[in-house]
Amino acid sequence: MQNAAVNDHGDWARFRVHGTRMAAELDKLLVAAVSALPVGGVQYNVMLSNPGRVLGAMLVLRMAADDSLLLVPSAVADVVFERLDAQLGEAAELDDLSDDMTQCGVIGASALTALPAAWLPGESAWHKYTANEINFIVAQLDGQIEILTATANAGKLLETLINDLELPLAGFEAAELWRLTNRQPACGSEIAAHRLPGECGLGDWVAKNAAERDFAGSMAVKNATPEHQLLYAFCGELRKNVKPGCPVRVNNKRQGMVVSSAAGVVNGVVLSIISVPSALKISAGDGILIETEKQLVPAKAEIL
DSSP: OOSOEEEEOTTSEEEEEESTTHHHHHHHHBSSOGGGSOTTBEEEEEEEOTTSOEEEEEEEEEEETTEEEEEEOGGGHHHHHHHHHHHHTTSSEEEEOTTTEEEEEEESTTHHHHSOGGGOOOTTEEEEEEETTEEEEEEEETTEEEEEEEGGGHHHHHHIIIIISOOOBOOHHHHHHHHHHTTOOOBTTTBOTTSOGGGTTOHHHHHHHHHHOOOTTHHHHHTOOOSEEEEEEEESSOOTTOOTTOEEEETTEEEEEEEEEEEETTTTEEEEEEEEETTSOOOTTOEEEEEOSSOEEEEEEEEO
């Protein structure tokens, strides 16, 4: 069985921003420059508040010189839309296409080979394709694949992926394990509105962009000191009772908590992301303890 699965992202939001000033206006609101993204390109992007707190992460598809499509996880969709609506004004048009379109991801180590080669665009790109009389868009970025189609075609698309291509539906645990293995902070978990980029695993990437240009929150980020840091924690055996919210002990003191966690059934390892104070000096391989309802679970820290 191939190591790939379908991850339902139908609950994500899809916002269209268009108009002659589309790129210039999004450049003001997003960390990565949309103006530098070529037509047919895909980029990972983040929106900050003016005080430099992370409002949400998304994928941006450059549909045309004056047209873009933002794919936004449901956990941050409302706040992202509200900020776009308030800040764009009449400079660019904003449409919510969430009800008109649906999408799913294809995840796993074999995701790129699980789909027919003709479906795939190049890296950091999207293209349109037709199969089984369904028109859809396939976007690819860093091994992440998103497939979008009209809502009316949602059932046919899933049938094609599950029945014709024999891809299983990924459960929550499998999807979490995949993203944690690939070090992807998620909206609603690591990425939260009250946190600075450095507290969400995005510090270096945001700082690099802030050094190159100005955008909403860039000055605040330069002058801010994160109070917390994210680290990986590996438990050497399968412990499904390690869950988000479990306290983390460092030097025998409670000094953090588990933010996300997933168990690898095949390799018998629990991979977690933990949040601890930034002032706490932890090196890769240092031992920590995770408190569960039943026991103290030993784990090894790794740098995110």
